[in-house]
Amino acid sequence: MPLVNSLVSWYLKKRIPLIERMLQNPLEVQHEQLMKNIRFAEKTQYGNKYNFVSIKNLEDFKNKVPITNYEGLQPYIEQMMKGNQNILWPSNISWFAKSSGTTGSKSKFIPVTYECLDESHYQGGKDAMLFYINQNPESTIFDGKGLVIGGSHNVNKLNEESFFGDLSAVMMQNMPLWAHFLRTPELSIALMDNWEEKVERMAKATINENVTNISGVPTWTIVLIEKMYELTGKNCLSDIWPNLELYVHGGVSFTPYKERFKQLTSSSQLTYLETYNASEGFIGIQDDLKRDDLLLMLDYGIYYEFMPMSEYGKDFPNTYSLSQVKIGENYALVISSNSGLWRYIIGDTIKFTETKPFRFKITGRTRHFINAFGEELIIENADFAIKKACEKSQALLVDYTAAPIYNDDKHKGGHEWLLEFDKEPTDINLFIEELDIALKNANSDYEAKRYKNLAMQAPVIKILPRGTFNTWLKQKQKLGGQHKVPRLSNNRTIVDEICGMMTSVKQKRP
DSSP, X not given: OHHHHHHHHHHHHTTHHHHHHHHHOHHHHHHHHHHXXXXXXXXXXXXXXXTXXXXXSHHHXXXXXXXXXXXXXXXXXXXXXXXXXXXXXXXXXXXXEEEOSXXXXXXXXXXXXXXXXXXXXXXXXXXXXXXXXXXOTTOOGGGSEEEEOOOOEEEOTTOTXXXXXXXXXXXXXXXXXXXXXXXXSOHXXXXXXXXXXXXXXXXXXXXXXXEEEEESOHHHHHHHHHHHHHHHOOOOHHHHOTTOOEEEEOSSOSGGGHHHHHHHTTTSOOEEEEEEXXXXXXXXXXXXXXXXXXXXXXXXXXEXXXXXXXXXXXXXXOOBOGGGOOBTOOEXXXXXXXXXXXXXXXXXXXXXXXXXXXXXXXXXXXXXXXXXXXXXXXXXXXXXXXXXXXXXXXXXXXXXXXXXXXXXXXXXXXXXXXXXXXXXXXXXXXXXXXXXXXXXXXXXXXXXXXXXXXXXXXXXXXXXXXXHHHXXXXXXXXXXXXXXXXXXXXXXXXXXXXXXXXXXXXXXXX
């Protein structure tokens, strides 16, 4: 196996000159990505509609092609799911990633082209490992296997030749044969869609494997680790997988889960590496393990535009290119990609932390925020405040969601927080106080609305029994994979559903 480690490391390092060019010439690389995609797709149905053949530069592109969202592209995607080709992209498309960005009643099906798989999703995974081994030259990570906690896939009934599933499942299903020798468990387990059974099968199948790295969203990774401890009677990961050295995470902010991971893996020498691999494409990697931001990857077949949040929702919003962005501003991501998405608002928001090179942090979702009273609370603020409150009250969080409490004759407005803990706060009043203080420190608009309780009352907290969020996700048929509980909602739909579910359970008890 040492030979395998050397060969894989050598193969990955061949990419270094291209990464250096991307870092040195970001604007040139981005322009190349845009024009390559336009030229390749100019004879598609969408290309003909917006006269791609006449587009010679960025100005032409922005003047001719409209900003859109999923609803705008949905009629084209539905044609593709029925088997029609050359609609948004010229190569044949038979796979669709079922987006888990929200838990709304309507699912999104994002086309996954072979170009996007090869140039974006797979390349991103390889680059993440490259950044890791460059900073850990003594690593023997490829002497063992990567435990991939992926999703599941189903056949798309509209067309027997079309398939959909979680992005991770689509990637595993289409991996080259050699890549399967570096991962575990076998596909029949990795692609199961019954998550309770899947976690148990996955744990049993990997107990005796030489697992050196784990990839997956934090929530299900924690569940798997707890299952491993239950099956083995051990409480230390290094006793089960002595060569485990890396955890690659993404999909949700790691901030609320960090303390729980530290507790579960306290005796393991585990390095954490964050990636941003959306259904629409691989976007960013934590290239420097000493930092907590991500490098924007500019040569994966994706052209980026950045919409100031003040423009979001306008009929004709203004967008910025890389040369125009500012550090610290909140932008909605707009992409034109080799998956056939054109000036597409993917629904995530970011802010740049550096522009030489372009590094950023994910700040939330365009639809996941609370702004009922002008407080403009975003997920980044909420994750920060929850982390601080947990630290101060010695709590360990499982998950949370929050929504507005609207003004009425008896009460001022405010926010209601539903929280599920692995270890509850030592003092709930201290938790509330610290949460409120941290929110004020993170968000001046929230602080202003909370001044002397004039516009908003202090946070209202409800502690849920363990397993509540999973029960709700299961009812919504969203359990497992990359599905997650929305952190913030600007209405009470989710909070009221969960509270109603709890009331119903209590009423059924004898």
